[in-house]
Amino acid sequence: MNITLNHNQTQLDAITLTVRELLTIKKFTFKMLVIKVNGVLVKKDQYEHFTIHENDDVQVIHLVSGG
Amino acid sequence: MNDKIREHLGSKIVGIAGVGGLGSNCAVALARIGVGKIIIADFDVVSRSNLNRQYYFEDQIGLLKVKALKMNIFRIDPHIRIMVHNQKVSSENLVDIFESADVLIEAMDLASEKCSFIENAIQQWPEKPIISGNGMAGWGMNHELITTQYGNLYVCGDSISEVSDEQPPLAPRVGIVANMQANLALDILMKDFIYSTDE
DSSP states (O other), rough: OOOEEEEEEESSSSEEEEEEHHHHTTTOOOOOOOEEETEEEEEEEGGGTTOOOTTTTEEEEEOOOOO | OOHHHHHHHOOEEEEOOOOOHHHHHHHHHHHHHOOSSSEEEEOBEEEEEGGGTTSSOHHHHHHHHHHHHHHHHHHTTSSSSEEEEEEEOOTTTHHHHHHTTEEEEEEOSSOOOOOOOHHHHHHTTTTTEEEEEOOOSSSGGGGGGGGEEETTEEEEEOSOOOOOOOSSSOHHHHHHHHHHHHHHHHHHGGGGGOOOOOO
């Protein structure tokens, strides 16, 4: 499927993926993430169940300490 | 024109979560341009190590940051309303503190705090603009400091430079990101500004 990942067109070798599977495939190893799919927040406890489909707009924001 | 901008901003409310390096400098920039009401929330007190980047003074060491910042802003402009919350922002008090804000500034320290503030705020107010400061430790690399938009969430900084012993937070880069946040807040608050030429 094709999705938009952080504003970039991305091709993935799967029909659907959970958020957790996407994070593993794209090697997002950081823990402090905010994730939005099609503009809707996906909270941490939904990562295992929330599925991503063709043409979805996925945003993975990695937060680092300091302020 | 400056008077009209001030008049417009006088009716606006900005909420700032955390008034360390990002929040204190951002609040001062917003106060100087005339944002009518600024809500500030933090639980910390001013310490000597803060003075390398935060908008406090040596004689304020030991004071609550929210109280010290209110004093400093009043020295700039005593007409600005400052709502002070001496508490750690959490999902329990988020609505009480920030419900009235037109724009939210995320200016917290730890990545875990940033994450939960952003998640809670998006969940509570899907349409409210949130401006996060993310990645500003160290020095140099001006060109890496950018703003990325994710719907109503805006992220200012390099999104990489985490604070560490080798890479402390320092006034120049922290100040740049704090002012990027203020500049973006201003841009959002000016969206309903009506330009008139009847002068």
